[in-house]
Amino acid sequence: MMQRFDYLKAIADDAGDALAVCTGWGAREWWAVRPGDANLKTRTLGLVSSIAAGLAIALPHRKVLAIDGDGAFLMNLCGLPTIALQSPGNLIHLLFDNEVYEASGGTSTASRQSDAVAIAAGAGYKHALWVQSPKEFHFEFTRAWKRNELTLIAAKVRPGQPANLPALKLDEIENKYRFMRHLEASEQKSILNPGFDSKI
Amino acid sequence: MEAEIATTAAAAILAGLKKSGIDFVATLPDEKMLELIRAVERDTELKHVPLCREEEGVGICAGAYLAGKKAAIIMQNAGFLNSCNALTTTSLQFQIPLLMLIYYAGDIGDRGFTTLGAVTEPVLQAMGFRSYILRKRDEIDEILRGAQILADDSKRPVAVLLTKSALGVK
Numbered sequence: 001m002m003q004r005f006d007y008l009k010a011i012a013d014d015a016g017d018a019l020a021v022c023t024g025w026g027a028r029e030w031w032a033v034r035p036g037d038a039n040l041k042t043r044t045l046g047l048v049s050s051i052a053a054g055l056a057i058a059l060p061h062r063k064v065l066a067i068d069g070d071g072a073f074l075m076n077l078c079g080l081p082t083i084a085l086q087s088p089g090n091l092i093h094l095l096f097d098n099e100v101y102e103a104s105g106g107t108s109t110a111s112r113q114s115d116a117v118a119i120a121a122g123a124g125y126k127h128a129l130w131v132q133s134p135k136e137f138h139f140e141f142t143r144a145w146k147r148n149e150l151t152l153i154a155a156k157v158r159p160g161q162p163a164n165l166p167a168l169k170l171d172e173i174e175n176k177y178r179f180m181r182h183l184e185a186s187e188q189k190s191i192l193n194p195g196f197d198s199k200i
Numbered sequence: 201m202e203a204e205i206a207t208t209a210a211a212a213i214l215a216g217l218k219k220s221g222i223d224f225v226a227t228l229p230d231e232k233m234l235e236l237i238r239a240v241e242r243d244t245e246l247k248h249v250p251l252c253r254e255e256e257g258v259g260i261c262a263g264a265y266l267a268g269k270k271a272a273i274i275m276q277n278a279g280f281l282n283s284c285n286a287l288t289t290t291s292l293q294f295q296i297p298l299l300m301l302i303y304y305a306g307d308i309g310d311r312g313f314t315t316l317g318a319v320t321e322p323v324l325q326a327m328g329f330r331s332y333i334l335r336k337r338d339e340i341d342e343i344l345r346g347a348q349i350l351a352d353d354s355k356r357p358v359a360v361l362l363t364k365s366a367l368g369v370k
Contacts, residue, residue, distance in 0.1 A: 044285060
């Protein structure tokens, strides 16, 4: 069985300037394969999909990736019908299911007894599917990108990371500012202004 | 007559939100806020996101804020308690503003929710959130606008506690 990193590598070159919201170890791996200020690492377990959905709803013309894990996914199951009701076509929800809480030491999640794809489909996602290999993952990813309809792509992966992954040097505040300034530059709009320059 | 008062109060709160620049609202209802949620639902200018649980709403509003929206969440105080982790590890940790309109169940004179009422203000205080109780309908604009300025400027959540009298309900 392949690892999450093998899957992330397979799509990095085709992710363009998509906004990527990541969680846990997946964040470090994603930054390694697609560095830059379009990446945001969340801290609340479970909220990666909700934060990505907020971005996708607010910027419907922009591709947004939620890079989710099974622990986070299970923590926020009630977020799935909310996302499905809005059905942002620009959101691609990627789930790497290694059946453990990897960032918390590796104890088991409940995911070996449940089917994340069936859960997402039941919640109302337009498309939800398992893939078996990085090659298939890449195929489905580019398909979801072109189709522009809410999609979950899930893969069972072996826990673990490659050795010598570079550490993330950003804290949440720096990550946020860089992310927002990147959005301002790429969307050519003003978002973040100091209070004394605010319009309300 | 009573229904009319609630409808008018709801319209005034919605108008106050818009005047404060709010353009994105996530909601989870309480019976006392029925008319307010209905008004948000019907409105065509605001983006409305109905929630299944309040904590995901904190995430959705955070994402919307990063993209340039001015977000508010409307929920009951039980929902505020449901959201405390997200408010800490997303809103506070990333310094993300959020206007929280919280129905104050168990407020003075409100039957059936005194346990919830008793912990509401202490928890808001413990989390360091500034909060304002909205009791008079003629204070709607001032308090909503002021709270939104505070949230936006301090980059933190700010709470407005909605009471029965402000909502025009019994």
